[in-house]
Amino acid sequence: MTGVAYWCERAWLPTGMASGVLVRADGAGRISDVSTVDTPPLGAHRLRGVALPGFANAHSHAFHRALRGRTHGDGGTFWTWRHAMYALADRLDPDSYLALARAAYAEMALAGVSCVGEFHYLHHAPGGRRYADPNAMGHALRQAAAEAGVRLTLLDTCYLAGGIGHDLTGTQLRFGDGTAAAWAERVTALAEDAAVASDPTTRIGAAIHSVRAVPREMLPDVVAGAGPSRPLHAHVSEQPAENEACLAAYGRTPTELLHEAGALSPRTTAVHVTHVTEQDIELLGDTNTVACFCPTTEGDLADGIGPARDLADAGCPLSLGSDQHAVVDPLLEIRALEYGERLRSNHRGRLRPEELLAAATAHGHDSLGWAGDGRIAVGAHCDLVAVRTDTPRTAGALPEQLLLAATASDVDTVVVGGRVVAREGRHETLGDVGRLLAEAIEGLWA
Numbered sequence: 001m002t003g004v005a006y007w008c009e010r011a012w013l014p015t016g017m018a019s020g021v022l023v024r025a026d027g028a029g030r031i032s033d034v035s036t037v038d039t040p041p042l043g044a045h046r047l048r049g050v051a052l053p054g055f056a057n058a059h060s061h062a063f064h065r066a067l068r069g070r071t072h073g074d075g076g077t078f079w080t081w082r083h084a085m086y087a088l089a090d091r092l093d094p095d096s097y098l099a100l101a102r103a104a105y106a107e108m109a110l111a112g113v114s115c116v117g118e119f120h121y122l123h124h125a126p127g128g129r130r131y132a133d134p135n136a137m138g139h140a141l142r143q144a145a146a147e148a149g150v151r152l153t154l155l156d157t158c159y160l161a162g163g164i165g166h167d168l169t170g171t172q173l174r175f176g177d178g179t180a181a182a183w184a185e186r187v188t189a190l191a192e193d194a195a196v197a198s199d200p201t202t203r204i205g206a207a208i209h210s211v212r213a214v215p216r217e218m219l220p221d222v223v224a225g226a227g228p229s230r231p232l233h234a235h236v237s238e239q240p241a242e243n244e245a246c247l248a249a250y251g252r253t254p255t256e257l258l259h260e261a262g263a264l265s266p267r268t269t270a271v272h273v274t275h276v277t278e279q280d281i282e283l284l285g286d287t288n289t290v291a292c293f294c295p296t297t298e299g300d301l302a303d304g305i306g307p308a309r310d311l312a313d314a315g316c317p318l319s320l321g322s323d324q325h326a327v328v329d330p331l332l333e334i335r336a337l338e339y340g341e342r343l344r345s346n347h348r349g350r351l352r353p354e355e356l357l358a359a360a361t362a363h364g365h366d367s368l369g370w371a372g373d374g375r376i377a378v379g380a381h382c383d384l385v386a387v388r389t390d391t392p393r394t395a396g397a398l399p400e401q402l403l404l405a406a407t408a409s410d411v412d413t414v415v416v417g418g419r420v421v422a423r424e425g426r427h428e429t430l431g432d433v434g435r436l437l438a439e440a441i442e443g444l445w446a
């Protein structure tokens with residue numbers, strides 16, 4: 001790719017909103033220059049509305065996309081929802097997962113996501129049988145992200161137990177590697193695979209599924225297996241039952257247990273952190289652990305509302321994820337994060353617009369191992385999300401407050417790594433994403 005230039009009517013720069021912003025990208029898809037000029041120079045692509053940095057979807061389980069609109073019939077809880085999720089997991093193989101994940105990531109691309117953190121635990125064939133390549137599912141996800149035009153951090157997840165003191169059973173057998181050492185060996189093979197190692201759009205990270213799924217004595221092995229530099233993510237205190245089981249078994253909260261294992265640090269992301277104590281917040285903040293909220297999922301699954309403002313004040317960067325993809329819309333996640341705070345506190349404006357933007361962009365990219373991205377600044381990947389300001393939803397809004405008015409439907413053009421991947425609701429190479437999703441999902445449930 002040769003260099004390319006985009007002229008933005010308005011752009012949200014690290015210094016704030018600016019008009020007439022010319023962004024130049026080099027042949028590697030990184031921003032080489034940012035300047036302001038009144039009119040677009042010859043050859044520059046014009047982006048309408050407000051250009052935001054590319055969004056990072058910091059927490060995804062791609063296959064959950066096939067559950068959207070199919071789990072609302074019988075009420076229930078997080079735990080009954082999980083039955084439907086397991087029934088779906090049982091139906092997937094590397095080919096069908098490729099088709100589903102490609103469509104799910106293409107939907108993300110339309111919504112302005114330039115980088116996704118895939119919390120990947122569906123590793124093996126039914127019964128736990130290994131595929132010929134034990135990383136066949138991981139390779140399917142890598143190919144899916146590449147074809148959808150988004151960067152990927154594959155957070156390969158260690159999942160060893162069906163609960164504290166319980167073996168894996170049924171569908172869960174597909175998630176397990178037996179021991180933390182066997183998990184680490186498989187992840188090393190994936191990271192050293194020639195196709196992965198030479199792919200500039202993929203990074204390999206690690207994840208602890210939860211303190212329910214990794215026994216206490218194996219937690220330090222997972223931390224060591226992740227190595228000193230890979231991102232390490234974990235589900236933490238999404239449900240009160242997880243806290244109760246952890247306290248009963250270990251006399252510690254999940255956060256305390258992870259801290260004891262050396263798992264909390266700035267390269268670590270604690271996902272959900274919905275039901276945490278003041279002591280937990282202090283531990284997470286003191287270690288500058290990232291707190292990833294998934295507000296639309298947490299609402300959909302009746303999880304509760306986590307203490308975002310308190311965590312941010314304690315020292316945790318906030319990030320955002322769409323998790324089970326009941327909604328794929330970073331702008332709605334932003335709004336739901338702030339609305340959760342308002343509902344908890346009876347006050348408005350709990351997170352400033354620049355804090356909300358950082359949660360959806362810079363902090364997410366940092367937490368996925370793409371430090372410096374998610375900013376319209378020299379050296380970052382050239383990821384731009386042009387949001388229209390003349391739609392029925394956005395007309396009349398102040399550009400600085402667009403985050404509290406726009407939705408993914410208002411995203412006009414999406415640029416990832418200097419290339420246009422989506423324009424006016426269509427994917428540049430995959431076309432009609434609705435059709436792509438329908439084909440992938442209907443085939444699974446047929």
Ligand SMILES: [Zn+2]
Pocket residue numbers: 059061119235271323324
């Ligand atoms: Zn999750």
